[in-house]
Amino acid sequence: MKAVVCEAFGGPEVLALRELPDPPPPGPGELQVRIAARGVQYVDVLMLAGKYQFRPDPPFVPGNEAAGEVVAVGDGVTRFKIGDKVMNRVRLGAFATLANAKEVDCDAVPAGMSFEEAAVFRGAHHTAYHALMQRGRLKPGEWVLIHGAAGGIGIAAIQVAKLFGATVIATASTDEKRGACLKEGADYAIDYRDGFRDKVKELTGARDGVDIVYDPIGAQVFDESLRCLAFGGRILVLGFLGGGPSTPRTNYLLIKCLEVIGVRLGGVTEHAPEIGRANTKLLCELAAQGKLRPRISHRFALEEAAAAVQAVIDRAIIGKAVLIG
Ligand SMILES: NC(=O)c1ccc[n+]([C@@H]2O[C@H](COP(=O)([O-])OP(=O)(O)OC[C@H]3O[C@@H](n4cnc5c(N)ncnc54)[C@H](OP(=O)(O)O)[C@@H]3O)[C@@H](O)[C@H]2O)c1
CATH class of the missing domain: 3.40.50.720 (NAD(P)-binding Rossmann-like Domain)
Known part of the structure; x- marks a missing residue:
């Protein structure tokens, strides 16, 4: 798979597009998603700099919000099947073309929403x-x-x-x-x-x-x-x-x-997951009714991840930026 790797703590220059092995088949309760779009956000700036509350050691693949198509399901998955369109939250790894995600961290893309919008909607x-x-x-x-x-x-x-x-x-x-x-x-x-x-x-x-x-x-x-x-x-x-x-x-x-x-x-997704799920369900319904919709001002190809992160630092984004492809 293609992935953008953070090779050392620093600014956008530490990002490099690499060819990495595909993730292993999804484990119990997991999906594998072919990612079509991912959000780039201020949290990524902090994570690259090693200044976020969750501080993985390089090398790592950043990115925590994405959307795409399910290409494999692990044992025990009940809500999704191969071919479904999902938006998925991951701790790391969204700046890649494939990622495994827990079923509980995935939701169906709301009706009428593109992958780009879905990638940045939930967070x-x-x-x-x-x-x-x-x-x-x-x-x-x-x-x-x-x-x-x-x-x-x-x-x-x-x-x-x-x-x-x-x-x-x-x-x-x-x-x-x-x-x-x-x-x-x-x-x-x-x-x-x-x-x-x-x-x-x-x-x-x-x-x-x-x-x-x-x-x-x-x-x-x-x-x-x-x-x-x-x-x-x-x-x-x-x-x-x-x-x-x-x-x-x-x-x-x-x-x-x-x-x-x-x-x-x-605070809500980890400590009151049932409230978190109810919130997401309501937000998806409101999105499907056209009452909520992310605003995307910038689209970059995956290999332009460094430019996307720089645009966030430069405060050039109005709404959200996405990496596509
Ligand atoms: N508590 C939570 O659960 C939670 C969840 C998500 C994000 N966050 C945090 O919320 C903050 C905003 O996130 P976001 O995704 O909305 O960020 P964003 O898209 O980059 O927007 C931040 C806005 O803040 C303004 N700003 C003021 N001082 C700034 C500075 N020194 N550097 C950059 N921007 C500055 C900018 O607007 P102007 O140019 O108009 O000043 C910019 O549009 C981040 O710190 C993020 O980590 C918290």
């Missing part, structure tokens, strides 16, 4: 749904401030928040990104780089802030976001693109009865 939309609906307890009529809104989990959050009745303020760094956020349904899209608190206060008027902040950035963005929350507001901590973890000013929490809430998709 981003499940994160957004779990964050907003389960950790954030979003209610119809509430206001949500979404940071990194033109990114993979940001666009997904705009779609989920709007579908469940929120008013959305999106933040993004360029006109093009803000335009994309509005197109995806955001009610307002603002530049956040020179401060955003006054703009949020102006937009929310008498509410005096938003009910939920969705924050994959942290650092100063987290600090300023605490001051954008209305009484009883919740801030969802999803990542630290801005440079590292923050220390909340606990006096703000006390005065306005605010909550700081950690969100990790693995």
Whole structure:
């Protein structure tokens, strides 16, 4: 099989296209998938650099989200047969033309969805749904401030928040990104780089802030976001693109009865798998009804994986990037 291998920790230059032996036949409860498309995401940047919470030693084949066709099934597999179209989650190995995946980590591609869209659907939309609906307890009529809104989990959050009745303020760094956020349904899209608190206060008027902040950035963005929350507001901590973890000013929490809430998709898929499965089922139904759909701005051939990772680092992607072929 063809595979893109991370040969040492570093930047995109450590990736090389290699010919590797095919995976062994799928074991009990596993499928073998001929991969047609895989997502490239910020997590891959961190993993190549050896900075992700899961730190495999090189050489390894990166990539954790993909979609393709089932070419073999192991003993005990009940939900899929050869020829089915699936989207599969793997710990590693999606940047290849074949991969084995556990049946429990596979779902049928929703009706009307391409392999490219299916490859990037579950990770981003499940994160957004779990964050907003389960950790954030979003209610119809509430206001949500979404940071990194033109990114993979940001666009997904705009779609989920709007579908469940929120008013959305999106933040993004360029006109093009803000335009994309509005197109995806955001009610307002603002530049956040020179401060955003006054703009949020102006937009929310008498509410005096938003009910939920969705924050994959942290650092100063987290600090300023605490001051954008209305009484009883919740801030969802999803990542630290801005440079590292923050220390909340606990006096703000006390005065306005605010909550700081950690969100990790693995929190639900690993610790409450039955809830994770129910979420995925609902999200697939909503996708099949055309209510949720990933936005893909960049497509690269598998051998262009380094360029794809560089585009993520350069913040050039709006929505998601995929490797095809
Ligand atoms: N907690 C979870 O379960 C979970 C799940 C998935 C992902 N994540 C994390 O969430 C974060 C976002 O993931 P994603 O896939 O949406 O990433 P992405 O597609 O690369 O988008 C990130 C967005 O953040 C903004 N940004 C601000 N500062 C940045 C910086 N220093 N470097 C890069 N981007 C920066 C960029 O928008 P502007 O140009 O508009 O600023 C960019 O569009 C990552 O840290 C990822 O690890 C967490």
